[in-house]
Amino acid sequence: MTLKTTRYPWSGLVVPSTKGEYTARLVADENNPKQQRVFWAISWNAHPALLVEYTCNPWKPIELPSFKNIGVYDYRDEGSIVIELLDMDMQDIFLKVGADVISSLQDVSENACRRACVLRLERWSSLLRPARTKLTPEAQKGLIAELHFLQHDALAVHGIGAALNGWTGPEAGPRDFAYGQVFIEVKSKRSSANPNIVISSEDQLNINSSEQLFLYVEELNSTTSDDEQGFTVTDVVNAVRKAIHSPLQVAAFDSKLANAGYFDEDDYSDSKWSEGATYYYTVNGDFPKIDSQSCKPGVSRVTYQIDLDYCDDYLVDRSTAIGAME
Incomplete structure (x- = not known):
């Protein structure tokens, strides 16, 4: 917002004589x-x-x-x-x-x-944090995937307030979304020719017997500036924001975006994306993963890749994941 006046807004205010006033x-x-x-x-x-x-x-x-x-x-x-x-x-x-x-x-x-x-x-x-930079292309993809899940899937089950509250990734939550005992970890990847996704810690796919954990994987590829079907991370942010009608919820959404490193003031017009297929995997049984239980004492900060070609047995349709969140 720009102030609709050129006058210094504090002009004419008298400095109080008492400390603290x-x-x-x-x-x-x-x-x-x-x-x-x-x-x-x-x-x-x-x-x-x-x-x-x-x-x-x-x-x-x-x-x-x-x-x-x-x-x-x-x-x-x-x-x-x-x-x-x-x-x-x-x-x-x-x-x-x-x-x-x-x-x-x-x-x-x-x-x-x-x-x-x-x-x-x-x-x-x-x-205003010192040395702040724009989101990298990889970070843009990750945020777009999370916003797509929020927009298309979380809002299909929960009201806007509950859907936003469950978006815990920007607050450094262990999973990107948490709804009761159901958790969703969101990943983006390039086209189906590249089946690998990156898991950033041994805690990310932890699960106990009372929880359900799903992987939401979305294909996102960079595209040219003249692609009429292409979109920017700003386009996706604005689409979600339009679905939020409460000013307080808009403020909460913007705060989460800030925690994720996104600000409207940054220009992302030179980074356009195209959306491919979306997949859900249920993380249970012998799903190929490294978790904190499988790590020996002294092993931590594990980063690894999962080849999704080995995860076909764990594919579920969208309705299964949506039903679990209800």
Whole structure:
């Protein structure tokens, strides 16, 4: 969001004389059309800030995102989150952060403002991380496959909220998706001429007697920029985002994308993909794998490949996997 004014939003705010206090002004209608309780503020030490009021009952502690030059404070007694600039050389960036937070809260209820604000700040914390780079082609393929599973399969069984909550991969979960005792590990690979997928640890395909684990494997290949059927990772992100109607759920989705390393600000127009076949495998019995139980003590961080040509006996149709998730 770009602020619809050229005026410095903190102009005219008087620096408070008491330590720990803020002078605040409600964000004007031109940038706050829903008149949310969001304020431009000045701290007692003359730092620009954004103050977001919320209702939270019962109040529970929540982990706040961290920045190098921006402070984020949650004041329980006042029912407000304060985002305060600590380095005055970053005013332009801070203004963009503030504008984006204001925009993201426009359709959020007062009860959800706290969570939505924190989710949006988590995204900015990842975006402003030093030495951040765009997703590699392999990482794009992996994210596209996870989003396709979320869009076409998880949403077929669960509501949007539950489907998103089950997407645990971006939070470094042991599997990409978890729904009760049913887990899905998502893999992408090139065309059927290459049957191998990479397993990144000995824990990834662990399973106990009460769990079900499926491998979702999608063929994805790079294609030319003039391929009308081709798509970018941004196209897939936007398609999923359109299916999400709750502002709080959109914020949760964007936070997971940030954890996965994806940001709308990055340009992926030069990386287009085509989609091939999709397969489900059930991981049970003698499925060819290395897991933590088969590793001797002292062996860890195992990366290996599975040749899917040896896994035909474990192929299942989509309805079997969908039925297990219901």
